[in-house]
Amino acid sequence: MTEKSAITALSLIGLLIFWSAAAWITADPQILPSPFSLVAPLLAEIRSGELPYHLGHTLLRVIWAFLLAMTLGTILGLAMGRNDRLNRWLDPWLVVFLNLPALVLIVLCYLWIGLNETAAIAAVTLNKIPNVATVIREGARSLDRELDAMARIYRLSFRTRLRHILLPQLAPFIAASARSGVAVIWKIVLVVEFLGRSNGIGFQIHLYFQLFDVGMVLIYALSFITVMLVVEWGILQPWERRVTRWRVA
């Protein structure tokens, strides 16, 4: 185990100890159950299939919204970063959408499109696109113009330029927006489910909120946090290390 992994593990154990201590001080499982008391209901939810079912629905929404927001936001940010005139025209729009509360977009999407899957994913995607576009625009502005000139001189194909010149330069910016994107998107998905879906982690949290069951709220929230940590540590961080390994070589 590396030093970094050991520190992460110790940090998480510290959080569990802190939570246990807080639960012991509160002494009211209805307000704050101890982490160990959640193990049995967690296993019951897994065995009954409830947790995987709702987790799957939320995960699917997160994946769709993430892919759409990253694709559209990257194209928009790249276009704005490379074209000053387009940037002057679209920058005010970006500022408006950046400052539009997520809740407003969610409500408007449900009102305009209806209480369906399309509205849910559209609401999350529209919330995230401005953030992705802003980060990628900065990346596009920092692209090396001499590499463009080199590509032109040597008549490189569009595919080669995209794969070997453009995307590697944008990789740190794509990684940054992807990591923050995943973190933000799943939170917005929960609100979307809370307000207008009949399945998903957000729906379950809404249900147990009405039943004042803090333990089940924590089980559902923590289960998805675990999934997101696996995505972060298992996919995003290794990918980021791979595309930036030339910097540390």
Add this chain to the structure above:
Amino acid sequence: MGHPATVGAARDALAGRMIRVDVTGKSFGESPVLGPCRFDIASGECVALTGPSGIGKTTLLRIVAGIDDSFTGRVERPGNIAMVFQEPTLLLWRSVIENLTLIHPDLSRTQALDMLARVGIADKADLFPTQLSLGQQRRLTLARAFAGRPEFLIMDEPLVSLDHETAQSMLRLIEELIAATKPAVLFVTHTLSDAERLATRILELRGSPANPFEHSRKDAL
């Protein structure tokens, strides 16, 4: 004294003429940088472009290379061009050998390794360019330029920022590669001794807006 390098008529008769530069003007905003610049470069000819800093040498070079389109006039050039930039301008995220094979997709790994061997960095093929010294990076840019056997080679101060010993070794390498490949060459340099050593002709940019004046070798020195 030199004389203006408006040598079009004389050069028309020159067999193997490859590059004709007929720039009538180039401005940055309201500021004219280049005046009329007319000269030809024949196949196998090596032309050095000299002049004080900021006069427009790199600007003229980029126009001739086809990177800068915002000028008045016209430039005739062959299709197969290579350029050595002031900075190495490498794909830092791809290996040394990929910096050849991605730019020249027709090049096999063996041919790429041969090219790297010619510039003395074959043992660095699988490293990233960030793991090379500046001198080695410049050797890689030369390998990249010559790997495509260019008809026209453009170099923008290829020896800048190198220590004397490395610069001399690079200069020898450039001479060898030019002799083997025989492209038409246009290069910018501040060092007249480099110009004298490599070039068959020397053009000096003078005035404001700048015009090229052709030197005899004696003038240049």
